[in-house]
Amino acid sequence: MRSSTIRTALAAVLATGVAAAAADAAPRKVMPDREYYGVSRMAPLTDKAGDPVNGKVVVRTKGLCLSCHTAPIPEEPDHGDVAPDLAGVGSRLQPPELRMRIADPKVVFPDTIMPSFLKKQGLNRVAAAWEGQTILTPQEIEDVVAYLSTLK
Ligand code: HEC
Structure with missing residues (x-):
């Protein structure tokens, strides 16, 4: 394949990934001004800074991360x-990368x-009590991102 063809194909794949992730993330609906930065990075989900203590x-x-x-x-x-040690994760990953990995890790892995802590569609065998709900709220994800960012 010529490199321009590869580039076009890659752009199409990336666009599909972004669209799929965007369709799943509730904040896109309530905060249409918020956009994903890219497939592996996500813009802040709320206007309130995350609270690392919470x-x-x-x-x-x-x-249940532990x-x-x-x-x-x-x-x-x-x-x-069974998962990577979170020690030092704040040095390895920037907040937009942490946010994406918590909100919808399947986009990256x-x-x-x-x-997927912020996904409520396209899931398998969801218990009736959880249908249509996300595991964490957007603010809780911001708080977790703020905490993980302190782990340098
Ligand atoms: C059911 C197990 C499980 C739970 C629960 C879980 N994770 Fe993970 N997480 C993983 C695995 C496994 C990976 C590595 C990606 C892979 O290869 O699947 C990962 C990757 C990550 C990464 C990327 C780490 C890196 O160094 O690249 C972050 C950040 C993360 N998880 C944070 C969290 C947080 C925060 C929670 C709780 C809100 C959580 N995880 C809950 C299994 C889990």
């Missing part, structure tokens, strides 16, 4: 070991076992 609480409780991830939270006894 983000840590969400990671330990509602997010069932899969290890993190520098020694006060929590059992950490999972298509076969991942990590749940």
Whole structure:
């Protein structure tokens, strides 16, 4: 394939990915001025800055992140070991990259076992009580992003 053809094909694939992700993310509807930066990065979901203290609480409780991830939270006894250690993740990834990986990790890792915390369509076997709902709210995701950004 000539490189211009490859470029055209790649652009089409990227555009499809962005459209699919955009269709799933609730904030696109309530905040149409917010746009994705790209396939692996996501713009802020709310106007309120994330609260790292609450983000840590969400990671330990509602997010169940420690069932899969290890993190520098020694006060929590059992950490999972099926996912990358979150220690230093704030140095490896910028906030728009962290946000995308939490909101809809399948955009970045298509076969991942990590749940899409801001997705409510296109899911399999959702319990009736959870239908039409996201696991975390946009503000909770902002809080988690703020907390992970402190892990340098
Ligand atoms: C069911 C297991 C599971 C849960 C629960 C889970 N994750 Fe993950 N996560 C993974 C796996 C596995 C990966 C690595 C991507 C892959 O290869 O699938 C990952 C990747 C990530 C990454 C990218 C890490 C890097 O270094 O590239 C971040 C950030 C992340 N998860 C944050 C979270 C946060 C925050 C939560 C809770 C809100 C969470 N995860 C909950 C399994 C999980």
